[in-house]
Amino acid sequence: MRTVIVLFTRDLRVHDNPALAAACANAERVVPLFVLDPHLRAFSPNRSRFLHQCLADLRASLRARGADLVVREGDPVAETVRLAGEVEADGIALAQDVSGYARRREGRLARECERHRISLRLFPGTTVVPPGEVRPAGGQGHYKVFSPYHRAWESAKWRDEVATPARILLPDDLAAGRLPALPGGESPQAVAGGETEGLRRLKAWLRQLGPYDDLHDDLAADGTSRLSAYLRFGCLSPLTVANAAREVDGAGPAAFVRQLGWRDFYYQVTHAFPTISTEAYRKAGDTDWRGDPDALAHWQDGLTGVPVVDAGMRQLRAEGWMHNRARLITASFLTKHLGLDWRDGLKWFFRWLNDGDVANNSGNWQWVAGTGNDTKPYRRFNPIRQAERFDHDGVYVRRYVPELASIAGKAVHQPWRLPDTVRARLDYPGPLESHRDEAVWLRP
Incomplete structure (x- = not known):
């Protein structure tokens, strides 16, 4: 082939990038392209900032190899096909993805490529083992339980890593385009993006x-x-x-x-199951969610009155990230104690998380809510037992809930049990009422 476009989506790197490596090995000229999609940019200021940092770093890596990152804005299919016409591209390379939006994008791009007689190839790279490569006995469907999947995953033959291209040649006289100004983000302690x-x-x-x-x-x-x-x-x-x-x-x-x-x-x-962000994987568990905007707002703001839950929610806002154990505790509190819909929690996490990912964020929320792949869908996490086990001395809570910084040891996990004279000095609310159990952890 003479010219191939590599459409970057969620593979913003030059090392072990099968789509980029294949294009460089099989084409005279390669056009690294990223299309800023307005549909996706509005969802999370934190991820928008992280993305722009990733793109700036990717551009620097490509320039060091003699090329550049071509940046366009608009519908990714329309912009890619338009650029293919401008550079007379023979082919387009794209990393395979799994979300419903990504799959629809792939389908539209395939139809346009067929109409314009452009070759389209999809490549692995977003996972260790490509989705669908290992299947249950009989080869039908997908794994619904992790343990048997993990055994098959570990025994599967993993692909070889591909080399980083040393040089990349762009077509002549191609305008690369400018990256927009770096968005501000919302979390002051968020990490910087980039390969x-x-x-x-x-x-x-x-x-x-x-x-x-x-x-x-x-x-x-x-x-x-x-x-x-x-x-x-x-x-x-x-x-x-x-x-x-x-x-x-x-x-x-x-x-x-x-x-x-x-x-x-x-x-x-x-x-x-590409509707994993909106539709319950296990329908039987997706019932009897109640509406309570006030309780939801207290949970979002880290003001539930349960310190370990509030610490997790405040870490989320401050860092655009939350410790995985805290994710389990906060999600269980929302769904199993407050009785609120897992989709409300999922949306809030998507707003703040730099790592907000359709597959993992949605899969984990459904697992905790009892609508997903958990083999024990009725399990719940007692927040006080969790806190005493995984934050024994209250260090994590005091780190993110400064109102309780003066409370020593694990007493910080149950401030409602402190003497009245101590509680009166704390600018901290009492715990929200539970709507799904007897909240035995509140009892003296």
Whole structure:
């Protein structure tokens, strides 16, 4: 082929990028393209900022290889096909994705490519194992339970990582276009985006990976990778991360790679069930949600009166990220204690999370709510037991709920049990009423 367009979506990197590598190997000229889609940019100021940082870093990496990132704005299908006509492209390369929106985009692009006689190829790269590559016995459907999926995932033959292109040749006289001004974002402590930063963080994380199995649930220790946003935008190749972790000895790396397996699990679920953000996977559990805007607002603002829940919700706003154990606790509190619809929580997380991802955010919310892939859909997380187990001395709570900073030890988890004279000095609300159980954790 003479000219191929590589349409970047959620693979914003030059290392282990199968679409980019194949284009560079098979075409004389390659056009790296990103289309700013107005439909997606409105959902989250935090992710918009992270995305723009990723694009700026990607542009720098491409320029270092003799090319550039071509930036257009509008409908991604229309803009890609229009550019293909301008540069007389023979083909378009695109990383496969699983959300309903991405699948519709792929379908529209395929029809337009057929109409204009342009070759379209889809490539892996958003997961370790491509969705649908491993299937249950009989080869039909998808895995609905994680454990058997994980066994198949671990025994599957993973693809080889591809080399980073040394040089990329653009067509002559092609205007690259400008990136818009960097959006402000909403979370003051959010991490910066980009492949360069992601690779730096991965290198640092691999040196700390040993005790992961013991520390990943410890809220105060913060012993998780914090690589999720870089995986969500494809600044890091999940295969690169998994391979690198596998080279580290010990139980910690194995436990971490298992989490990457969970990520792939929800991708193959979403590939089979693309309405996962709006429709219950398990219909029987999606009943009797109540409407209570006031309770929802208290939960969103971190003012439920349950310290570990409020700490998680405030971390979300401050950092555009929340510890995974806190995600489970806050989601369970909303759905199993307040009786509010999981979709309300999912939307709030999507607004703030830098790593807001259709497959994983939706899959995890449904798991907690009892509408998803949990084999024990009626489980609930007692927030006080969780707090005392995973924030034993209250360090995490005091970090994010300064009103309780003066309360020593684990007493911080149940301020309603403090003496009246102490509670009177705290500018902190009492706990919201539970609507799904007897809230035994409130009893003296």
